[in-house]
Amino acid sequence: MSNRSSxxxxxxxxxxxxxxxxxxxxxxxxxxxxxxxxxxxxxYVIDKVGSLERFLAFxxxxxxxxxxxxxxxxxxxLGDFFRAEINLSFPGQSLRAETTESDLYAAIxxxxxxxxxxxxxxxxxxxxxxxxxxxxxxxxxxxxxxE
Numbered sequence: 001m002s003n004r005s006s007x008x009x010x011x012x013x014x015x016x017x018x019x020x021x022x023x024x025x026x027x028x029x030x031x032x033x034x035x036x037x038x039x040x041x042x043x044y045v046i047d048k049v050g051s052l053e054r055f056l057a058f059x060x061x062x063x064x065x066x067x068x069x070x071x072x073x074x075x076x077x078l079g080d081f082f083r084a085e086i087n088l089s090f091p092g093q094s095l096r097a098e099t100t101e102s103d104l105y106a107a108i109x110x111x112x113x114x115x116x117x118x119x120x121x122x123x124x125x126x127x128x129x130x131x132x133x134x135x136x137x138x139x140x141x142x143x144x145x146x147e
Contacts, residue, residue, distance in 0.1 A: 025053075025060030025061060026049070026050055026052075026053050026060050026063045026064075026065055027061070027063065027064045027065065028045075028046060028049055028050070028065045028066075028067065029064070029065070029066045029067065030042060030045055030046075030067045030068075030069070031066070031067070031068045031069075031070075032068075032069055032070055033068060033069070033070030033071070033083075034070040034071035034072075034074060035069070035070050035071055035104070037069075041069070041104070044105065044108065045067050045069065045108060048108055048109065048112045049065050049067055049086060049112065051112070052065070052088065052112065052115060052116060052119065055116060055119040055120065055123065056090055056119065058090050058091060062090055062091055063088070063089070063090045064088075064089045064090070065086060065087070065088050065089075066086070066087040066088075066089075067084070067085070067086050067087075068083075068084070068085045069082075069083065069084050069085075069104060069107070069108065070082075070083055071083070072100060078102075079102060080100045080101050080102050081100070081102070082100065082101055082102065082103060082104040082106075082107045083098070083099070083100045083107060084098070084099055084101075084104070084107035084108045084110070084111040085097070085098040085099075085111065086098075086111050086112065086115050088115060088119075093122060095115060095118045095119065095122070096115075097111045097112075097114040097115040097118065098111060099111045099114065
C-alpha cells in the first residue's frame with residue numbers, strides 16, 4: 001500500500017492526517033513507495049529538502065522539489081534497501097540525486113548533500129561564465145582605449 005502526499009504552499013495533505021502549515025515557500029511533493037509516510041518522516045524530509053532553497057536565487061514559488069522515498073525490495077532484511085530520490089526543478093534547470101542506504105534517514109541526508117553539491121557546482125559554473133564574459137568585455141574595451 002502506498003500513501004501519497006502532496007504539499008501546497010499553505011498546507012500538507014497526508015492520507016489520514018490533518019493539514020499542517022508549512023514554513024517554507026518551496027513546492028515539495030513527497031511520495032512513499034513500500035513504506036508508510038509518517039508525520040515524523042514527512043517533517044524530516046520537509047526540513048532537509050527545504051534547506052536547499054538557500055542555495056537557489058529564484059522565487060520560492062518557482063522551485064519544485066519531488067521527493068520519492070521507500071524500499072527497493074520487501075523481502076530483504078539486511079543491506080542497502082532504503083532509497084531516496086530528489087528531483088529539483090527551477091527555471092531553466094532540473095537537478096536529480098538518488099541514493100540507496102541501509103537507513104532511510106541516512107539515504108535522505110546523502111541525497112540532500114549530493115543535490116546541494118550539484119547546486120553549488122551549477123552556481124559556480126554560472127559565476128565563472130559571468131567572469132569570463134566580463135574579462136572579454138574588458139579586453140575589448142581596452143582595445144578602444146583613447147590616446
